[in-house]
Amino acid sequence: MNDKSYLELMGARIRSELNDLKRTPEAAAEELGIHAEKINNIIKGNCSFEDIRMLIDKMGGFYPIDSSDLYIPLDDCTNGIRIIREENSKNSSRIFTRKDKDGSRTPYYEYRDTAMSRLSPFKPEWIKELRVVKNLDPENPDVVYNNGHFLHQMTIFIGPVNFYWEVNGKKYSEEMTTGDSNYITPFHRHSFSSRDESKDAIIIAVTFGGDVRRAQKELYVLGEERTKNLFIDYRNHNKAILQLIQQHIRNENLSLLNLEERTRSMNLHLSTDIESLFSKNDEVYDSDKKILAKALNIELSDLMIPLYNPEEEVVIKHKNKGYFYPNNEEPIYRIHPLARTSKMPLMKGFDIEILKKSEEITNKFESSLHYYIYNYGGTDVEFNWEIDNERYKETIYDGDSIYVQPFVKYSFSNPGNDHGKILAIGVSGAINLSTQKELSYFSDLRRVSRETKQWFD
Amino acid sequence: MNDKSYLELMGARIRSELNDLKRTPEAAAEELGIHAEKINNIIKGNCSFEDIRMLIDKMGGFYPIDSSDLYIPLDDCTNGIRIIREENSKNSSRIFTRKDKDGSRTPYYEYRDTAMSRLSPFKPEWIKELRVVKNLDPENPDVVYNNGHFLHQMTIFIGPVNFYWEVNGKKYSEEMTTGDSNYITPFHRHSFSSRDESKDAIIIAVTFGGDVRRAQKELYVLGEERTKNLFIDYRNHNKAILQLIQQHIRNENLSLLNLEERTRSMNLHLSTDIESLFSKNDEVYDSDKKILAKALNIELSDLMIPLYNPEEEVVIKHKNKGYFYPNNEEPIYRIHPLARTSKMPLMKGFDIEILKKSEEITNKFESSLHYYIYNYGGTDVEFNWEIDNERYKETIYDGDSIYVQPFVKYSFSNPGNDHGKILAIGVSGAINLSTQKELSYFSDLRRVSRETKQWFD
Numbered sequence: 001m002n003d004k005s006y007l008e009l010m011g012a013r014i015r016s017e018l019n020d021l022k023r024t025p026e027a028a029a030e031e032l033g034i035h036a037e038k039i040n041n042i043i044k045g046n047c048s049f050e051d052i053r054m055l056i057d058k059m060g061g062f063y064p065i066d067s068s069d070l071y072i073p074l075d076d077c078t079n080g081i082r083i084i085r086e087e088n089s090k091n092s093s094r095i096f097t098r099k100d101k102d103g104s105r106t107p108y109y110e111y112r113d114t115a116m117s118r119l120s121p122f123k124p125e126w127i128k129e130l131r132v133v134k135n136l137d138p139e140n141p142d143v144v145y146n147n148g149h150f151l152h153q154m155t156i157f158i159g160p161v162n163f164y165w166e167v168n169g170k171k172y173s174e175e176m177t178t179g180d181s182n183y184i185t186p187f188h189r190h191s192f193s194s195r196d197e198s199k200d201a202i203i204i205a206v207t208f209g210g211d212v213r214r215a216q217k218e219l220y221v222l223g224e225e226r227t228k229n230l231f232i233d234y235r236n237h238n239k240a241i242l243q244l245i246q247q248h249i250r251n252e253n254l255s256l257l258n259l260e261e262r263t264r265s266m267n268l269h270l271s272t273d274i275e276s277l278f279s280k281n282d283e284v285y286d287s288d289k290k291i292l293a294k295a296l297n298i299e300l301s302d303l304m305i306p307l308y309n310p311e312e313e314v315v316i317k318h319k320n321k322g323y324f325y326p327n328n329e330e331p332i333y334r335i336h337p338l339a340r341t342s343k344m345p346l347m348k349g350f351d352i353e354i355l356k357k358s359e360e361i362t363n364k365f366e367s368s369l370h371y372y373i374y375n376y377g378g379t380d381v382e383f384n385w386e387i388d389n390e391r392y393k394e395t396i397y398d399g400d401s402i403y404v405q406p407f408v409k410y411s412f413s414n415p416g417n418d419h420g421k422i423l424a425i426g427v428s429g430a431i432n433l434s435t436q437k438e439l440s441y442f443s444d445l446r447r448v449s450r451e452t453k454q455w456f457d
Numbered sequence: 458m459n460d461k462s463y464l465e466l467m468g469a470r471i472r473s474e475l476n477d478l479k480r481t482p483e484a485a486a487e488e489l490g491i492h493a494e495k496i497n498n499i500i501k502g503n504c505s506f507e508d509i510r511m512l513i514d515k516m517g518g519f520y521p522i523d524s525s526d527l528y529i530p531l532d533d534c535t536n537g538i539r540i541i542r543e544e545n546s547k548n549s550s551r552i553f554t555r556k557d558k559d560g561s562r563t564p565y566y567e568y569r570d571t572a573m574s575r576l577s578p579f580k581p582e583w584i585k586e587l588r589v590v591k592n593l594d595p596e597n598p599d600v601v602y603n604n605g606h607f608l609h610q611m612t613i614f615i616g617p618v619n620f621y622w623e624v625n626g627k628k629y630s631e632e633m634t635t636g637d638s639n640y641i642t643p644f645h646r647h648s649f650s651s652r653d654e655s656k657d658a659i660i661i662a663v664t665f666g667g668d669v670r671r672a673q674k675e676l677y678v679l680g681e682e683r684t685k686n687l688f689i690d691y692r693n694h695n696k697a698i699l700q701l702i703q704q705h706i707r708n709e710n711l712s713l714l715n716l717e718e719r720t721r722s723m724n725l726h727l728s729t730d731i732e733s734l735f736s737k738n739d740e741v742y743d744s745d746k747k748i749l750a751k752a753l754n755i756e757l758s759d760l761m762i763p764l765y766n767p768e769e770e771v772v773i774k775h776k777n778k779g780y781f782y783p784n785n786e787e788p789i790y791r792i793h794p795l796a797r798t799s800k801m802p803l804m805k806g807f808d809i810e811i812l813k814k815s816e817e818i819t820n821k822f823e824s825s826l827h828y829y830i831y832n833y834g835g836t837d838v839e840f841n842w843e844i845d846n847e848r849y850k851e852t853i854y855d856g857d858s859i860y861v862q863p864f865v866k867y868s869f870s871n872p873g874n875d876h877g878k879i880l881a882i883g884v885s886g887a888i889n890l891s892t893q894k895e896l897s898y899f900s901d902l903r904r905v906s907r908e909t910k911q912w913f914d
Contacts, residue, residue, distance in 0.1 A: 009677055016673070020580055020608055020664065022568055027551050064533055064573045071525035072677050082521075094484050111479055116521045119678055123477055149912040150904060151477055167900070187901035207477065211895045212905065214671070215887035216473070219906045220466055220529045221576055222888075225845065226864040227896075227906040230825060230888060234897040244890075250824050251805050251883065253792055255783030262780070298802035301758035305894055313900070323719070326712030335710055337754075343898055345755040348708050367708050368687060388682065407683040426708065430672035431679075431687060433701075434891045437762055438668045439684075440691040441800055443624070443770070444644035447607060448669065449676045449684040455606040 008045030015043045016451035032058045073118040080387040080408040084115040086399030101141035115401035122208035129194040129201040138171035148187035151207035160196040179319030181338035248296045306343045315339040346428035354412045354420040364409040369426030371404040377421025385410040465502030472500045473908035489515045530575040537844040537865040541572040543856030558598035572858035579665035586651040586658040595628035605644035608664035617653040622771045636776030638795035705753045763800045772796040803885035811869045811877040821866040826883030828861040834878025842867040
């Protein structure tokens with residue numbers, strides 16, 4: 001993105017905000033004490049970045065808006081991707097120490113940043129396990145658990161790594177090796193160690209934020225007490241559904257009696273009376289959910305939450321035989337899916353073995369997800385991609401990583417005879433299924449990605 | 458929120474970001490060229506706002522993050538609410554002109570801001586219709602349609618207002634009056650006029666942003682071409698479901714052949730082969746959706762989209778007889794629901810007549826939604842609310858409006874003998890059903906609303 005087009009983008013965003021505030025540039029100019037011509041020029045991008053900052057500061061001071069929301073991040077990618085070479089990654093190396101069983105602090109992890117971007121929802125780290133253990137004991141005093149963290153984590157294992165985790169005060173462990181993977185629910189404590197000092201024991205820890213991370217501003221303002229009200233008891237499925245129903249009843253400003261009258265007047269008949277629905281902790285029938293959704297002006301899917309599966313608190317996935325893409329006869333790749341959880345439908349990971357030399361690959365990958373790619377195979381890989389109908393390619397060496405923006409088309413090929421091996425992890429950004437559905441209701445898409453008009457004459 | 462607690466909140470947010478970046482204050486200090494002690498003090502809130510700004514600027518310059526995201530908006534509410542008195546509202550008055558049938562620009566609308574906040578997803582305006590018409594003709598040359606806007610709109614009508622709208626190039630109109638309401642899908646062109654110059658013709662236009670508005674930064678970076686890929690053809694239900702299925706297949710990096718092999722190996726049997734599923738535009742059976750959800754590692758609800766209802770492009774709702782809350786025997790309120798659409802399950806509006814003098818109301822309203830309240834009844838209303846176990850009350854006069862934060866408990870009563878009449882419109886912020894579900898998976902809620910810990914030792 002060149003400077004001029006970035007200024008234009010910021011101008012469009014400011015126009016969008018003035019539209020939301022129902023201000024013409026002239027009306028805003030008077031309130032903010034700036035010349036209308038100046039505002040008009042800023043909207044067109046005929047200005048400096050300092051002009052934009054001045055206007056946003058004045059808007060934030062005068063109007064009740066979150067002015068920080070007006071800054072579109074400057075795209076730090078080139079043609080839709082951002083490559084981090086292994087050398088740059090090495091430059092960010094930090095060694096973190098932990099106490100050992102004797103109480104002295106010794107090296108535990110080496111951390112290195114890999115591909116990330118202002119636009120990526122993830123911040124993946126290459127982490128070398130420096131503490132070597134002799135057994136798999138999850139209570140090993142040489143193994144130090146962290147406090148758990150706010151971000152979701154998908155981990156990919158390279159070499160002889162032991163993985164440790166704690167759920168409900170109980171500690172677990174598992175031997176992992178190259179191509180294995182896991183998913184860790186936020187705030188579960190965990191740790192990693194090496195079980196063989198003669199080999200490199202490495203993880204790629206892809207930590208990423210989801211809807212909760214994106215709601216962080218609101219959650220911080222609400223504070224702990226009010227945030228608790230949002231909690232649905234997902235680990236108790238029947239209760240969770242009843243909580244969702246109750247919340248929608250409250251949202252509709254109905255008493256239980258009012259709701260009963262409403263279903264009756266709509267000629268809808270629940271299998272039980274509403275009082276007893278809530279007095280027990282039984283399963284709510286789908287037919288009752290449908291009736292309640294109708295009476296509460298919501299969709300059936302608004303009363304659904306995934307079934308709790310204790311194994312999804314921390315998902316362990318050992319590498320399986322995978323499948324040949326797109327078919328067994330002329331495969332381009334051998335793909336091994338990494339850890340999955342249906343509660344995170346837009347988190348997808350793959351270990352991909354590249355089988356073709358040719359760059360002329362018709363089956364390109366393309367998705368609404370933000371992708372992270374890491375070359376761990378010890379050989380060079382050719383990365384071919386396409387954006388705005390232009391094609392590009394770059395050689396990706398062992399230890400290099402790439403951030404790929406949504407809807408960039410891409411494929412991999414081998415420059416030499418060896419099969420390349422890469423990891424590819426996709427997660428959604430602010431554009432998730434819910435955003436996509438809402439977007440699809442809009443009657444004009446053009447102005448969504450860049451406001452081009454004042455909406456009144 | 459006093460200054461000190463705001464600085465502490467910002468400090469907690471910075472700690473959260475350093476956690477995400479896997480930086481100790483010491484590691485960050487070295488990279489940013491600041492003393493570690495300074496960073497530690499900022500994290501504790503022992504600093505000035507300028508210190509915070511300095512640190513955020515340095516972090517934004519060094520790390521690939523969207524640094525504007527680190528600013529928590531300073532809460533502009535008092536005890537969870539923000540009242541805008543009618544006088545303040547009047548001070549924001551702007552008159553907008555439009556061409557009339559003779560081509561001369563004459564006054565069309567008077568706009569006044571009402572209650573809004575840095576935290577509210579809505580920006581409601583009091584709008585007086587200044588153009589008076591003699592008929593309901595939607596093609597009346599005196600009626601000027603706008604270009605449609607990016608925000609959703611719920612409108613409440615007070616007095617003799619004509620409403621006009623355009624869908625697919627066809628213009629419609631409807632006579633509206635006090636207590637009537639509508640919902641307008643983003644970008645549908647619309648207009649309002651008065652049909653009686655002897656009376657005030659007013660609307661309260663509650664414009665608000667949803668998930669798309671909150672994804673605006675990403676959409677602006679993606680641009681128009683790539684944003685188009687996100688569109689699901691919601692107006693063609695069968696096609697929309699097939700598009701969702703295709704998107705999830707792409708997200709799983711599967712060819713159709715791979716998917717067929719996968720369902721076979723899972724011993725799941727679709728009612729048809731996958732090729733013919735996509736070659737027709739037929740309804741996909743629920744049983745097939747369940748199989749596909751399983752094979753694609755998603756939930757059934759991820760393959761659902763509301764049935765298209767053309768009447769929901771623009772919803773017209775005339776005031777109905779309403780219901781007595783919480784029961785007919787001892788009613789506190791008479792409630793008339795305003796326009797609803799199941800495609801926006803967290804948009805709820807009510808016209809509420811207050812029947813009680815007593816403030817001792819046990820059935821308090823409380824919800825996860827952000828609420829907008831407007832007194833239109835010509836009489837004083839007592840607003841009673843509770844936050845953090847403290848109770849407050851304020852008299853709300855005719856024309857006053859209030860923004861109420863989520864999970865504030867509140868009720869209304871009449872100080873005099875007249876029945877008060879208020880409008881209450883709730884919409885969700887970043888904490889929608891999807892955020893709530895994700896939040897419920899987290900294993901520790903305390904650190905979600907304020908990061909208290911470095912996550913490693």
